[in-house]
Amino acid sequence: MPEPIVIGFPGSTYVHIIRLILTHKNVPYRFRDLEPEMGTPAHLALHPFNRVPVLQHGDVTLYETSAIATYIDEAFDGPSLQPHTPAARGRLQQWISSVNAYYYPYMIYHVTHERLVFPKLGIASDEKVVAHALPKVERGLEVLEQELGHGKAYILGEDLSLADFFLVPCTYSFSLTDEGKAMYPKFPAFRRWRERMEALPSVQQFRASQGPRLPIEHARKWPEWHRPKY
Ligand SMILES: N[C@@H](CCC(=O)N[C@@H](CS)C(=O)NCC(=O)O)C(=O)O
Numbered sequence: 001m002p003e004p005i006v007i008g009f010p011g012s013t014y015v016h017i018i019r020l021i022l023t024h025k026n027v028p029y030r031f032r033d034l035e036p037e038m039g040t041p042a043h044l045a046l047h048p049f050n051r052v053p054v055l056q057h058g059d060v061t062l063y064e065t066s067a068i069a070t071y072i073d074e075a076f077d078g079p080s081l082q083p084h085t086p087a088a089r090g091r092l093q094q095w096i097s098s099v100n101a102y103y104y105p106y107m108i109y110h111v112t113h114e115r116l117v118f119p120k121l122g123i124a125s126d127e128k129v130v131a132h133a134l135p136k137v138e139r140g141l142e143v144l145e146q147e148l149g150h151g152k153a154y155i156l157g158e159d160l161s162l163a164d165f166f167l168v169p170c171t172y173s174f175s176l177t178d179e180g181k182a183m184y185p186k187f188p189a190f191r192r193w194r195e196r197m198e199a200l201p202s203v204q205q206f207r208a209s210q211g212p213r214l215p216i217e218h219a220r221k222w223p224e225w226h227r228p229k230y
Pocket of ligand 1: 012050051064065066093105
């Protein structure tokens with residue numbers, strides 16, 4: 001089998017989830033930068049919903065991060081990142097779904113894009129979007145704090161899982177905003193989890209492989225494509 005190819009743009013949160021998982025499982029892969037092709041027919045042929053990442057592995061092509069992450073965990077050797085009992089597998093899916101429905105939209109689309117992505121393109125932040133998202137982000141952090149507050153090492157307990165890797169990129173990017181810097185000190189168990197995750201050799205290897213956060217050119221279209229109007 002050839003090496004898997006991760007297709008996306010370099011700054012994408014969801015691309016980071018997949019690259020972290022591949023790195024942790026020690027799977028060699030290629031990265032194809034789709035930035036110049038975002039939104040073109042070539043992109044839509046790979047991902048009909050105009051998003052990234054896409055994974056190609058031999059004759060397998062997949063989109064949707066949860067599907068790609070599960071495929072990678074099952075198709076390659078390396079430490080398994082899924083638990084075995086039905087209850088724990090249910091909780092894993094609960095966390096992946098929560099990242100997709102609550103953490104990613106509010107932390108990334110509504111705050112990080114307004115604070116870190118748009119200013120690099122000369123687009124002013126929309127304060128109403130940020131103000132609407134902040135209480136939702138805070139709720140997300142309270143839920144995480146409660147989950148991790150009983151001395152648990154990782155989201156599902158003692159074992160690292162896909163759930164941890166789904167949460168790393170959103171919570172890392174949000175930590176770079178002033179709002180994240182103000183909020184995080186209130187959540188000590190969550191901060192300890194972040195420190196534990198950032199100290200993993202795989203996460204350090206991934207961070208070392210990343211270049212500077214450059215402007216995301218196709219994000220000029222985001223205010224029109226999916227910025228909420230309040
Ligand atoms: N449901 C998708 C969401 C993927 C997603 O939203 N990706 C973002 C980057 S992190 C994207 O493609 N944004 C491109 C755009 O909106 O132009 C998944 O789980 O993979």
